[in-house]
Amino acid sequence: MSTVEKSSSAEAGKAGESQAPAVETASSQQPAAVAPAPTPAPIPVLGTTSPTSAALEPNYTIAIDDTENFQTDYTSSGSDYDSLYGSDSGSATTSLTESVKNYRYHNGRRYNAYGTQYFIPNDDVQQEQLDLFHHVFLLRLQGKLFLAPIENPQKIMDVGTGTGIWAIQVAEDFPEAAVMGNDVSPIQPNWVPPNVSFEVDDFNEPWLQTPESYDFIHSRDCHAAVSNWPEFVKNAFHILKPGGWYESQEHTVEITADDGSVPEDNILKDWVRDLSDAFERIGKTCHAHPYIDKWMEETGFINIKKQYFKLPIGTWPKDPIDKEIGAFNLVNMLDATEGFTNAVYTRVLGRGNEEVAQTIKDIRKNLKNKSFHMYFRFCVTYGQKPEEH
């Protein structure tokens, strides 16, 4: 394990304060002696209008914008959002040992060198996609980096931190806290707040952090990478202080349309099924979200809360917030398609390079089909380690 000491400040947004539109909620245990989460005033999100009241209702159906002249191919009209997703995250490591940067390459994409079996690249294209996805998550949660009722955390850990964007922003929001992000890929920037550090580490190996030392542990989008989820949750519990919180944020791997506008035999449905099957085959499920609250409860967490949010793909929604999320999420998905698909289809499912290249093209074309009123979901689950256990 190696740690990169960081100095100076990085570009980062500010965690907001408002409630976001949940589509389902479940609480596996009633809060006992915990202070209720504060309910501060809503803040505007990135210059958009405020969410409509409909969007704040649980289980709301995303209304379809029928005022637009629908086009089946976004590229034909040019996307207003193309200029919004640049990133300066780049690859930036200086003091890590060279061995972890001996990246592996497959079909023109770069993968981590750590030796762990992870089938998503870590190159600039994927880093930009991760930062864009972060923006989508933040828009959905109306600027909140997390939903757990955390107060004055002193030590925060971001497990599988990726580009470190979440860790950097949480460090800016809590300058008194020491924030550590770990990952098998040393792709985090050098210019970060002084209270952030990054470590190259494999979260599928035993966690070496001091027991009962963290106030808050966060993991996001670690599905398809974790080899033993119940163990992962236990590890988080072990290194949390009594009274500390763990929050898991995972998006679902599904393509759903409430109005049935995506046919069952569409390639997008095949795609998510193939990805799910492939990740099950290598023992790294991408369907942890239905069970995370159960694993947390079995481990001993209390005050568990789970919420699902819809993430539309495309600008089909009527509500301006949903439309903006959909626009960014479409670009996110277009950026992600190749990285999500290439190695998994060729190396796990054994498909040929040419066939996979054509499949990726077809998936991207279908993602841009505006008559598909599609979305996937984002699951936020958090729980607290009891004061006494």
Ligand SMILES: C[S@@+](CC[C@H](N)C(=O)[O-])C[C@H]1O[C@@H](n2cnc3c(N)ncnc32)[C@H](O)[C@@H]1O
């Ligand atoms: C989809 S990315 C999510 C990154 C970040 N949490 C976010 O939400 O922006 C998953 C991250 O997990 C990392 N990862 C995969 N397997 C890992 C492992 N065994 N140990 C630590 N990190 C791992 C990958 O390198 C990648 O950066």
